[in-house]
Each structure stands twice: as C-alpha cells, then as structure tokens.
Amino acid sequence: xxxxxxxxxxxxxxxxxxxxxxxxxxxxxxxxxxxxxxxxxxxxxxxxxxxxxxxxxxxxxxxxxxxxxxxxxxxxxxxxxxxxxxxxxxxxxxxxxxxxxxxxxxxxxxxxxxxxxxxxxxxxxxxxxxxxxxxxxxxxxxxxxxxxxxxxxxxxxxxxxxxxxxxxxxxxxxxxxxxxxxxxxxxxxxxxxxxxxxxxxxxxxxxxxxxxxxxxxxxxxxxxxxxxxxxxxxxxxxxxxxxxxxxxxxxxxxxxxxxxxxxxxxxxxxxxxxxxxxxxxxxxxxxxxxxxxxxxxxxxxxxxxxxxxxxxxxxxxxxxxxxxxxxxxxxxxxxxxxxxxxxxxxxxxxxxxxxxxxxxxxxxxxxxxxxxxxxxxxxxxxxxxxxxxxxxxxxxxxxxxxxxxxxxxxxxxxxxxxxxxxxxxxxxxxxxxxxxxxxxxxxxxxxxxxxxxxxxxxxxxxxxxxxxxxxxxxxxxxxxxxxxxxxxxxxxxxxxxxxxxxxxxxxxxxxxxxxxxxxxxxxxxxxxxxxxxxxxxxxxxxxxxxxxxxxxxxxxxxxxxxxxxxxxxxxxxxxxxxxxxxxxxxxxxxxxxxxxxxxxxxxxxxxxxxxxxxxxxxxxxxxxxxxxxxxxxxxxxxxxxxxxxxxxxxxxxxxxxxxxxxxxxxxxxxxxxxxxxxxxxxxxxxxxxxxxxxxxxxxxxxxxxxxxxxxxxxxxxxxxxxxxxxxxxxxxxxxxxxxxxxxxxxxxxxxxxxxxxxxxxxxxxxxxxxxxxxxxxxxxxxxxxxxxxxxxxxxxxxxxxxxxxxxxxxxxxxxxxxxxxxxxxxxxxx
DNA sequence: AGCACGCCGACT
DNA sequence: GTCGGCGTGCTC
Numbered sequence: 001x002x003x004x005x006x007x008x009x010x011x012x013x014x015x016x017x018x019x020x021x022x023x024x025x026x027x028x029x030x031x032x033x034x035x036x037x038x039x040x041x042x043x044x045x046x047x048x049x050x051x052x053x054x055x056x057x058x059x060x061x062x063x064x065x066x067x068x069x070x071x072x073x074x075x076x077x078x079x080x081x082x083x084x085x086x087x088x089x090x091x092x093x094x095x096x097x098x099x100x101x102x103x104x105x106x107x108x109x110x111x112x113x114x115x116x117x118x119x120x121x122x123x124x125x126x127x128x129x130x131x132x133x134x135x136x137x138x139x140x141x142x143x144x145x146x147x148x149x150x151x152x153x154x155x156x157x158x159x160x161x162x163x164x165x166x167x168x169x170x171x172x173x174x175x176x177x178x179x180x181x182x183x184x185x186x187x188x189x190x191x192x193x194x195x196x197x198x199x200x201x202x203x204x205x206x207x208x209x210x211x212x213x214x215x216x217x218x219x220x221x222x223x224x225x226x227x228x229x230x231x232x233x234x235x236x237x238x239x240x241x242x243x244x245x246x247x248x249x250x251x252x253x254x255x256x257x258x259x260x261x262x263x264x265x266x267x268x269x270x271x272x273x274x275x276x277x278x279x280x281x282x283x284x285x286x287x288x289x290x291x292x293x294x295x296x297x298x299x300x301x302x303x304x305x306x307x308x309x310x311x312x313x314x315x316x317x318x319x320x321x322x323x324x325x326x327x328x329x330x331x332x333x334x335x336x337x338x339x340x341x342x343x344x345x346x347x348x349x350x351x352x353x354x355x356x357x358x359x360x361x362x363x364x365x366x367x368x369x370x371x372x373x374x375x376x377x378x379x380x381x382x383x384x385x386x387x388x389x390x391x392x393x394x395x396x397x398x399x400x401x402x403x404x405x406x407x408x409x410x411x412x413x414x415x416x417x418x419x420x421x422x423x424x425x426x427x428x429x430x431x432x433x434x435x436x437x438x439x440x441x442x443x444x445x446x447x448x449x450x451x452x453x454x455x456x457x458x459x460x461x462x463x464x465x466x467x468x469x470x471x472x473x474x475x476x477x478x479x480x481x482x483x484x485x486x487x488x489x490x491x492x493x494x495x496x497x498x499x500x501x502x503x504x505x506x507x508x509x510x511x512x513x514x515x516x517x518x519x520x521x522x523x524x525x526x527x528x529x530x531x532x533x534x535x536x537x538x539x540x541x542x543x544x545x546x547x548x549x550x551x552x553x554x555x556x557x558x559x560x561x562x563x564x565x566x567x568x569x570x571x572x573x574x575x576x577x578x579x580x581x582x583x584x585x586x587x588x589x590x591x592x593x594x595x596x597x598x599x600x601x602x603x604x605x606x607x608x609x610x611x612x613x614x615x616x617x618x619x620x621x622x623x624x625x626x627x628x629x630x631x632x633x634x635x636x637x638x639x640x641x642x643x644x645x646x647x648x649x650x651x652x653x654x655x656x657x658x659x660x661x662x663x664x665x666x667x668x669x670x671x672x673x674x675x676x677x678x679x680x681x682x683x684x685x686x687x688x689x690x691x692x693x694x695x696x697x698x699x700x701x702x703x704x705x706x707x708x709x710x711x712x713x714x715x716x717x718x719x720x721x722x723x724x725x726x727x728x729x730x731x732x733x734x735x736x737x738x739x740x741x742x743x744x745x746x747x748x749x750x751x752x753x754x755x756x757x758x759x760x761x762x763x764x765x766x767x768x769x770x771x772x773x774x775x776x777x778x779x780x781x782x783x784x785x786x787x788x789x790x791x792x793x794x795x796x797x798x799x800x801x802x803x804x805x806x807x808x809x810x811x812x813x814x815x816x817x818x819x820x821x822x823x824x825x826x827x828x829x830x
Numbered sequence: 831a832g833c834a835c836g837c838c839g840a841c842t
Numbered sequence: 843g844t845c846g847g848c849g850t851g852c853t854c
Contacts, residue, residue: 013854015854016854018853018854019831020831020832020853021831022831022852022853024854025854026853026854027854028854029854046854047854048832048853048854049832049833049834049852049853049854050833050834050853051832051833051834052832052833052853066854068854069854070854071854072854104831105831819850820849
C-alpha cells in the first residue's frame with residue numbers, strides 16, 4: 001500500500017476472527033501506522049466489549065466503513081508475517097461451514113493458546129491522588145494494601161480484601177481517581193531457558209587453564225570442577241568451544257560441591273549464562289535406522305504409489321501385524337525426498353514413545369511430534385518449527401491437522417476407522433480423517449488411509465472406485481494370525497465351572513500362560529469395579545443425582561463415580577433407603593477383573609490400563625513400557641489397549657462382554673464391535689508363535705462373532721453395507737444429530753418437537769427421526785432430546801439442508817418459550 | 831462465551 | 843433502604 005500525500009489517504013478496515021462463538025467477523029479500523037504492514041492471517045490485539053482485550057486473526061482487509069456503528073481501532077499488530085497461512089484460513093472456514101460452527105471456535109482449537117495473548121486487568125495506585133478525605137473506611141484499608149504492591153490483579157484484590165464482590169468498591173475508587181486500571185497484555189509463550197556455565201574471558205587459552213588448575217591445588221573441589229569442565233570442552237579447542245559452555249546441571253546434579261561452584265563463579269573464573277533451548281531435545285540419532293521392507297510390504301508400497309497415479313486417496317487395508325508402519329515410512333521418505341511435507345495422523349493412544357522413537361531414528365530432527373499431552377509451550381515450538389521449515393514431517397494426533405503446513409505431498413491417516421478422530425464435546429465437532437482428506441486434497445497432496453478394520457464409509461469408497469484399494473493379507477515376518485475361539489458362557493454357567501467372571505477355559509489358559517512365562521491381555525471395555533451398587537433388600541441402585549445413569553463403584557479410589565458428569569460420592573456403608581447393609585456390586589469393570597486375577601493367580605503380576613490409571617502425562621507410557629519389558633504378566637484394560645500397540649510376548653487375549661458391544665442400541669454398534677474385537681485379537685501372537693484369543697459370549701452362534709473368528713472382513717462388510725443401504729444410514733446418507741438441552745424436561749421436549757416439526761415440513765418424514773429422549777436422557781441436570789437427520793448424499797443439496805437447519809434453529813431461539821433451550825449440532829456424528 | 835445492565839427478594 | 847440474585851442482550 002503506497003502512500004500518496006496528495007490524495008486523501010485511504011482508511012482501511014479489517015474484519016477479524018475473534019475467539020468467541022459468534023458466527024460472524026467483527027470490523028475494526030486499521031491505524032494508519034501499520035496499515036502498510038497488516039495482512040490477512042496476522043494476529044492483532046483488539047478490545048472487545050468494555051473490558052476485554054483479545055487476540056484476533058485478520059480475516060479480511062477492505063475500505064468499506066461500517067454503516068451502523070463506529071469501528072474501534074486495532075490496538076496492536078502482532079505479526080508482520082501472518083501466523084495463519086491462507087491455506088489454513090481456508091480450512092478453518094471450511095470446517096466452520098461443514099460442521100456448522102463458528103470460525104472463532106475453530107480458531108480456538110487450532111491456534112495453541114500460547115500464541116494467543118492474554119489480558120488481565122490490573123490496578124495500581126494513582127500517584128496523583130491527593131484527596132484521601134473522600135475515601136470510606138474500607139477503601140482506606142484497601143489503598144493501604146495497594147501501597148505495598150506495584151499493582152494487583154482482580155483476583156489478588158479479592159484475596160486481600162477477603163470479599164467476593166469488590167466490584168462496587170473498585171468502581172468507587174476509580175470514580176474518585178484513587179486508583180488506575182490498565183490492561184496488561186502479554187504473550188503466554190515462554191521459551192525454555194537452560195542455565196549454562198563457561199570459563200570467563202581471559203581463561204580460555206590452554207596455558208591460562210593450566211595455570212588456573214595449578215593455582216587451585218589447595219582447593220581440590222574447585223580444581224575438580226575445572227577438570228570436569230575440560231572433560232567436556234577439549235583443551236585444544238577451548239577458545240572456540242568455550243562460548244557454548246556446558247549445562248549447569250552437570251555440576252549441580254553430580255557429586256560436585258555446590259559451594260565450590262559458587263566460589264568459582266564469585267571469583268569470576270567461571271560465569272553463568274542462559275540460552276533458549278528447544279523443549280524437544282532435538283537429538284539427532286547416532287545411527288539412522290534403515291528400514292527394510294519385506295517383499296509383501298514392498299509390493300504394497302509400490303502398489304500404493306501406483307494407485308496414487310490414478311487416485312488421490314488410497315485405502316491400505318492391512319491386517320493387524322502386517323507392518324503398515326514400514327510402508328508408511330517408505331512412502332514418507334519418498335515424499336520428503338521430493339521436497340514436500342508429510343502429515344502423519346495417529347489416534348492419541350497409538351502415538352506412543354515406541355513409534356516416536358522409531359520414526360525419530362529414521363527421520364531425525366526433520367520430524368516434529370504433536371501430542372495432546374504436550375504443554376502449550378511445546379505446541380508453539382512445533383508450530384514455529386514448521387513455519388521456520390525445520391520440520392518437514394509431523395506425526396501427530398487429531399488436532400495436528402491445524403498445523404501450518406502448506407506444501408503437503410502426503411497425508412497419512414493411520415487407524416482411519418478410529419472414532420476418536422471425531423471430536424464431539426466442544427465445537428468444532430470435526431472428524432480429523434475427513435478434514436485431513438480435505439486439507440490434503442486442497443494442497444494437491446495424496447492421502448493414505450490405513451486400517452486393519454476400515455470404516456464402512458472408507459471401504460465403500462474403495463469398493464466404488466473413488467479411493468484406490470491396497471490389501472495386505474500377510475502378517476509381518478513369520479507371525480501368524482491368532483486362533484480365535486468363542487467360549488460358551490451359558491454352558492459354563494450351567495456346568496458351574498465359572499470362576500468369578502472367568503470361564504474355566506480362559507482360567508486354565510491364563511494359568512498355562514503364566515507357567516510358560518508368556519503374557520496375557522484381558523480386555524473389558526468398562527472401567528471401574530462395577531457399574532452399580534445394588535441393595536439386596538430393597539433393590540435400591542446407586543444413581544447420579546444429576547444424570548440418568550448409575551454411579552460406578554470404584555474400589556481403588558473408594559468412591560462412587562458418575563462417568564458422565566464426573567460427580568463423586570462416598571460409598572454408603574448401608575443402603576440409603578432401607579438401611580440394610582446388604583449392598584452388592586452388579587456387573588464388572590477392569591478394576592474387578594484386576595482384583596479377581598490377583599486373587600486367583602497370586603504370583604501373577606497384574607497391571608490395569610484404563611482412563612483411571614492413565615490420567616497423568618507419563619502414566620500411560622509407563623504402563624506400556626513395563627508390560628513391554630516383561631515386568632507384568634497380565635494387562636487388564638479397556639479399549640485403550642486395542643489401539644496399535646505391538647507386544648511381542650502376548651500369546652493370549654481374553655475378551656469379556658463382547659455381547660454388550662454387539663447389542664448396543666446404535667447403528668454403528670456392529671461396526672464398532674467388529675473393529676474392536678478384531679483389533680484386540682490382533683494384539684495376540686506377534687512373533688513366530690501363534691496366539692490364542694478367547695471371546696466369552698452367551699451366544700456362540702452370533703453371526704458377527706462368527707465372522708470375527710474367521711477374520712472375515714469381507715463377509716462382515718457385505719452384510720453391514722446392505723443393512724446401511726436398507727435403513728438409509730451412512731455411507732448412503734449423512735447423519736446430522738441435533739440435541740436439545742434444558743433443565744426442565746418439558747421445555748427441552750417441546751422445543752425439540754417444535755424444531756422437528758419445522759424440519760419435517762420441508763425435509764419430509766424419511767429424513768427426520770425423532771425427537772426422542774437421548775440414550776442418556778439427563779446429563780448434568782439437563783434433559784436431552786435428539787433429532788436425527790438422515791440426508792442422502794446424491795439426491796439432496798446438503799449445504800442447503802444445513803443452512804435450512806441453521807435458520808430453523810435461529811427461528812427456534814426467536815420463540816420466547818424456546819429461547820433458553822441449548823441446541824447442539826453434530827455433523828457426521830459417530 | 832463473557833460481561834454489564836437491570837429488575838425483584840432478604841438483610842444491615 | 844441496600845446487597846446481590848441471575849435473566850437478557852450485546853459485543854465491531
């Protein structure tokens with residue numbers, strides 16, 4: 001933008017995206033002094049509302065002044081080079097439109113909060129204040145407190161005053177000009193600092209150092225520090241290498257004395273300095289790992305490449321243990337050599353140290369890792385690493401699709417069937433697989449979906465020729481697929497051979513396995529000890545006060561917990577209704593199986609892996625490592641254990657409650673059951689030895705189980721796809737679920753009926769299901785009603801249908817009696 | 831989503 | 843009389 005002093009200077013306006021769930025942009029005025037520098041995608045700081053200062057992203061720059069209001073000025077421009085690339089901005093808009101949410105919500109999950117600026121109101125004494133006589137007693141006290149501090153935040157002030165509502169007093173003080181409020185704006189990202197030690201100038205020559213050592217013969221501790229230092233910095237290169245120094249921890253963690261070190265620092269022989277370091281000790285591996293593909297793998301890899309010449313998207317259907325990772329690595333290397341970027345998505349629980357270490361050995365410091373357990377600062381470093389071109393390849397979880405890669409050549413979505421790729425709690429309710437495909441296509445990249453149990457949707461695309469299909473039916477090396485056997489629980493119960501919840505078949509096998517020093521995995525997709533507590537006298541059941549579910553009995557933490565709202569309560573000693581002490585647990589979860597196993601096999605080392613034992617950052621990794629190294633005989637876990645973990649020594653897998661998975665009331669139940677059973681079974685027998693999988697069931701004739709037993713993906717798919725076709729489910733339709741929530745059941749229900757009615761009028765009966773009570777009809781004291789829309793992909797303009805839905809929701813909120821009902825829209829709900 | 835403004839109950 | 847409850851409406 002050139003300036004011409006003879007013409008009237010143009011005033012620029014920027015429409016910015018704010019991190020709030022309001023479905024529009026806000027127009028701010030661009031101050032002249034950075035009008036030349038502002039660009040789309042740059043972060044700016046703006047005031048929003050009376051006291052809020054927020055980070056926004058420029059979405060549009062124009063010269064049209066708003067007509068109905070006075071635009072505020074942008075306060076600050078944070079980036080000369082835009083932080084958000086045009087490619088990302090496009091993607092954010094696409095997500096907001098497709099998933100029917102606000103772009104601000106997308107921005108919120110996409111941009112690590114370390115790149116946002118936080119503002120906090122601070123108050124300080126007005127130095128010019130000279131009317132203390134105006135103050136009331138309380139105010140004087142507060143001013144006295146304030147005098148001892150440079151400034152206070154609101155929260156600080158509340159603590160000091162000891163009252164919750166200090167608002168009136170603060171207002172009064174501002175009115176009397178006794179204090180000043182201001183906004184403190186700061187970047188949250190903090191570089192990691194390492195403290196280092198080096199020789200002070202003048203000691204760098206080898207001669208000087210020898211003299212120094214000589215002079216320290218009377219202070220052996222100090223002398224040894226200098227000698228230790230020289231071990232790390234060779235004397236002959238002292239002059240050059242001394243600048244880098246060594247980590248201070250070298251001296252503080254060893255047996256060297258702290259006081260000797262500080263003496264040397266005090267004497268000015270050593271000096272301490274600080275450097276900014278990466279949070280990921282970006283160590284280049286000693287010997288890069290060379291991946292050798294088996295013939296089958298090489299053939300599959302070549303076939304993928306060949307298919308890519310015709311199709312942008314290829315589905316790699318490779319059975320469990322077929323070694324898909326090596327194929328990915330081979331392809332990634334090829335793409336990186338071609339100069340393009342690669343994004344490799346994995347479900348959160350599959351992104352383990354074992355895979356990261358392995359990839360790191362191949363790709364070294366070209367590779368960035370993006371994990372949800374990373375701190376904000378770590379996320380910012382990955383983000384920057386990509387922008388600065390250090391990372392050409394990123395392996396990451398769901399949210400890695402938001403990283404600023406703009407030259408993608410390949411997007412890999414491993415375990416593409418995983419439903420955890422779909423985010424549902426806060427908006428945006430996006431599916432990372434589908435967004436990953438969009439992202440890749442937009443950048444002209446190829447997309448590789450991988451799974452041993454592809455989703456019905458993806459397999460259908462492959463069957464109908466939209467995706468290329470590559471099949472890998474052979475396990476890696478000598479490994480064979482395990483034998484899968486159904487265990488008849490009915491028969492065992494009749495014969496009274498059950499031990500707790502274990503069939504005698506499973507029990508005996510575990511015992512045998514323990515004797516052979518082989519490992520066992522027990523799968524039960526339910527955490528806690530038992531799903532509820534029941535009174536034998538009056539039949540009372542532990543229930544959550546806020547949700548329509550029973551409270552799960554957790555023995556380890558000795559409490560009853562609601563798995564929906566997180567409510568916890570103490571375990572009653574007696575029935576709260578009739579006072580009877582005869583309380584029993586009904587059903588079982590991982591905790592109970594763990595306990596039973598420990599009781600039945602007292603020498604066995606049993607470990608449990610579920611949400612409850614993996615809450616902390618490293619717990620999950622620790623359990624895996626422990627099991628991997630043979631420190632554990634039996635691993636009991638929920639679906640967590642089914643995801644891409646490779647353990648060599650597992651020869652037995654026991655599966656509980658398969659029936660519950662199959663009969664879950666949801667059209668995806670059989671898909672999920674097949675996937676889960678196949679995936680868990682796949683954990684058995686990774687080496688030459690053939691594994692065994694025992695599935696306990698009440699119905700050994702169940703057709704889905706039969707297909708799992710013979711590993712018949714095709715048969716399962718053929719059956720499932722015809723069901724989907726007959727009942728108008730995906731992939732033939734798109735599902736949009738609309739949930740209405742309110743504290744009062746009647747209000748939620750009425751609003752749901754009102755909305756369903758409107759939708760029905762236009763979309764017709766076949767496309768609108770419900771309203772119906774949600775599966776869990778009350779959560780956190782709100783009653784839930786669902787309306788399900790089934791929209792055909794071919795006959796219907798889905799975009800138009802979505803905007804119609806939006807209009808009707810807005811119309812609902814225009815109605816007085818329905819306006820306080822919350823409406824949640826989930827596009828492609830899983 | 832925040833956050834302020836505004837209109838009605840239980841307390842100095 | 844006021845403090846303080848949360849309904850409602852706006853934010854460039």
